[in-house]
Amino acid sequence: MNQLPNSIEARDARVHMHPYTNARMLEEQGPVVMQRGDGVHVWDVSGKKYIEAMAGLWSVGIGFSEPRLVEAAAKQMAELPYYHTFAMRSHTPAVELAEMLIDMMPVPMSKVFFTNSGSEANDTIVKMVWYRSNALGKPEKKKIIGRVKGYHGITVASGSMTGLAPNHTSFDLPLPGFLHTGSPHFWREGQPGETEAEFAARRVRELEELILAEGPDTIAAFIGEPLIGAGGVIVPPPGYWEGIQEVLNKYDILLIADEVINGFGRTGNMFGSETFNMKPDIMTLSKQLSSSYLPISAIVMNDRVYQPIADETQRLGGFGMGFTGGGHPVAAAVAVENLKIIAERDLLGNARTVGAHMQKRLEELASHPLVGEKRGTGLIAGLELVLDKEAKTAMEKPGMLGMKAAANIFAEGVVTRAIGDTLAFCPPMIITKEQVDEVADKVKIGLDKTASELGIA
Template structure:
């Protein structure tokens, strides 16, 4: 990396505070600067090519050089570069995108509401739940249950629902009224001798116990990713979701499906809701909705969710919530074109077919001394790295295996992400089997190098 005093790395480290980074280290060393993208690859400012095995942030479904998305943005910028959706105003791209999202929703939905990020979508979902509770005369129905190791964003409310320590430490979170139940990770959280079925029964019983302890009349909703992503790519056991949903239905608790990572093909179906047969009242969407070429997110609302909101807004005079950039015409135009390309090129099928090949290649590392578990579905997966396969133990603290592995992969030209000691793989949905093989060959080499480096 160029470390001259006036390099872009040095200047960025001096003036730019980054997300999810050690601010002091960044000041001293600067970041890795990317200059261009092409297909599934990105190039740094020294010309080195990397396979982007994380699709940016789980999000660049069409890769980094889709001209049709550039053209869609350019044409809309020329026609109407900005307008809003406040006070009974609107524009064609947002209207058409709302119609398209309701049309392709995997369960009956009534309305789409636009926001700018997954965090904003999940934050908005909670405000809508509170608004609805007041509309129905049940203002005490405010609490939200999420899961340990779930990820729902970083605004104050969304971070409160997130179940990861880094998102709570030193922020004074979670806020009151946000509760957490156990994760669906059988391999890590099962009790000795417990089957997947018994594990699912236990998780459902724990959820019910929490609901009864808090009072069902106080619980507004349960939020969950079909497959938790940032918490480690956790694929739930087969009967987990049916049992969880049965508990929610028993106590009339809304289900929010956080589809921010899973949506638009990642799991080999258009939505993770289809993959796991969910029946959500709210779906939150972002990331692959536009392949992250433009910031945009959305909530899909069922009739049961929407109707009380509409009645209350009529009583008060307006639904007092919204964002300046929400449903931005350029972002909406890009999202529409993005969904059109996903459908035309059958990229959901590609995620299923090439995804099966990626899962097979990853499963071949199961015998490696560092690999405790391979898990995944479609084009999203993880390798859990361990120091002791029998006890499933890592080193003294999480990340002491994952971080060296991530750095070795980066040196080899593969961008992955260490979530503790779980290595994530979530490449663009345009990836081919040959490109998967190229990536997996490097993963195998780096597993060997990491084991040798650590003396394991």
């Protein structure tokens, strides 16, 4: 590494294995070490300032260093720093948070079950769905359908529902019983001459064909993000979710809405399910639930899901599932305060108005020589990069163009994320139009520099 032997970067590279990272590259180069954050900005240890246009990992909704969340954590830490919810115990923050979540649901829901991360929540949902099928006397009804490019986490079961090759390769995933149908990405996967409506109808047909081929009595649930996030910011075409739900209802298959990225205002409504007219049986919540100040996630389910599970716990004498930190009182207290701030400051309104401005500014970059498609909704967007717009192709190795562009944009002081060759944007929901303009201007500078390096006019 080109750093002093005792620098924080060198120390990290010697002892720390990072997620989603080339381990050998990290050993050679060391990481960028962030030291502090405030509002939409973060600073690294050298003092360089960045706009965090990914809100960390799609998650710091109310921005960095919010005093009210710091105070909520300190107050709860002093009062009851830890307790569990096992064996008919509870605590006030868990009760308050569960009540808030049930009250804000876009469809009638019955119960909340707390976990610690989106992956953990989705992994737990798999077990709940299997448990429910057994309770109903349908032990064969266990298969779960996800989508190509869908992202639902990285544990063994949630990673199996995820539809991305890097999360499967060399991990021996997906497990048997986890199926995948096509993604709703019209620009990339629409056939020549096919309209968006025809494409949506084809995806719905393909789902039904998969269900019939496997046997409807073997399919328990379908999981999907309202808008796909980590698979490349993919907005479903009109009519897609309506058609998908018609098929699921026809064959008595549960719908799981993974709201980990979409939830709590990101799309301009409280939940992506509202934005895309979904009526889920189960919802997965995390990230912006606490603005990721502390780890917490939640599973929210309707009575159709809950009642058979409850009956089975009565028959067996208990529910053999739970986590030591699930519904942690300090994390729950922070989440309660976080949700209050989202409501009080009308961050949904900001996501709509400033989000529209962000979509407009990024749409202006669609004519850039490197941009194949701009897509997004509210305060989440993606720019898919190409070298050949007609062929929709990038560099020989997938992801290289995105990596080059993201590095150049990072050098300008904007944190984005390259998902393959798509640059993703998901800034804190407190971002202003002026800060969006700064992001867009610096993204253009980074794209121009990338084009110049590649000899593209």
